[in-house]
Amino acid sequence: MGYAQTTGHRGATTAVLVVGGGGLAVATWLGGEHGLALGLVVFYALAGAAAYLWSGRDSDVGAILRAGGDERQRRLDRAATAHAGLAMGAAAILGGIVSAARHHGDIGQYGVICVVGGVAYVVSLAILRRRS
Amino acid sequence: MKNRVSELRTAAGLSQGELGKALGVSRQTINSIENGRYLPSLPLALAIARNFESSVEDIFIPEGD
Numbered sequence: 001m002g003y004a005q006t007t008g009h010r011g012a013t014t015a016v017l018v019v020g021g022g023g024l025a026v027a028t029w030l031g032g033e034h035g036l037a038l039g040l041v042v043f044y045a046l047a048g049a050a051a052y053l054w055s056g057r058d059s060d061v062g063a064i065l066r067a068g069g070d071e072r073q074r075r076l077d078r079a080a081t082a083h084a085g086l087a088m089g090a091a092a093i094l095g096g097i098v099s100a101a102r103h104h105g106d107i108g109q110y111g112v113i114c115v116v117g118g119v120a121y122v123v124s125l126a127i128l129r130r131r132s
Numbered sequence: 133m134k135n136r137v138s139e140l141r142t143a144a145g146l147s148q149g150e151l152g153k154a155l156g157v158s159r160q161t162i163n164s165i166e167n168g169r170y171l172p173s174l175p176l177a178l179a180i181a182r183n184f185e186s187s188v189e190d191i192f193i194p195e196g197d
Contacts, residue, residue: 003176004156060160070157072170 008068013051017044089117134193138166140184155179 021044029037055065063069064077096110107114141151141162148166149159157176164170165180172180174188181188 003173003179005158058159060158063158070161071173071176072161072164073158 003071005063005070005073006068008063008066010055010066011052012067013055013065014048017048017051020044021047085117088113092117133168133171133195135165135168136191136193137162137180140186140191141166144184151183154183 021040025037025040025044028040051065055062060069060073060076063073064080069077092110092113096107096114099106099108099110137151141148144151146154147159148162152159152162155162155176156179161170161172165172177188177192181191184191
């Protein structure tokens with residue numbers, strides 16, 4: 001990976017928000033919660049529009065939203081992703097502990113998140129070790 | 133790590149944006165390097181040195197030196 005700036009795509013984050021939010025809205029609609037589904041459509045459409053506008057700015061966040069940027073901006077993105085992953089992992093472990101205490105040892109969906117996170121970490125570490 | 137990027141850039145009559153454009157990085161990254169908040173990778177440090185027709189060790193100086 002070079003140090004130089006990559007331009008990225010202005011619609012990158014917007015596409016994630018629209019596709020992810022759209023999927024969630026469709027699932028919510030199919031689940032019978034039509035009012036909530038429409039609310040989600042409005043929310044993700046506004047979030048997508050805000051992301052698109054912000055992506056056009058000459059700033060660190062703008063570059064990251066475009067999934068582009070130079071070496072420092074990509075490093076910022078990776079560090080923020082790592083911190084978010086740690087926060088999600090901690091929340092999943094805590095949620096699993098609380099769930100186990102409340103549901104006779106069943107950690108529920110938190111277990112799936114913990115397994116996915118743990119396996120992803122080990123596999124990533126194995127691959128990245130070989131490359132460095 | 134101290135550096136002379138700001139001094140050399142000013143002497144060359146370049147703005148942070150212009151230097152960033154010449155090196156292919158953002159204005160914000162040039163600002164962070166100049167303020168010592170960001171230590172560039174070796175390829176970028178070499179590109180900076182080459183841009184000012186200088187050496188990396190002449191531009192980036194360890195604190196103890």
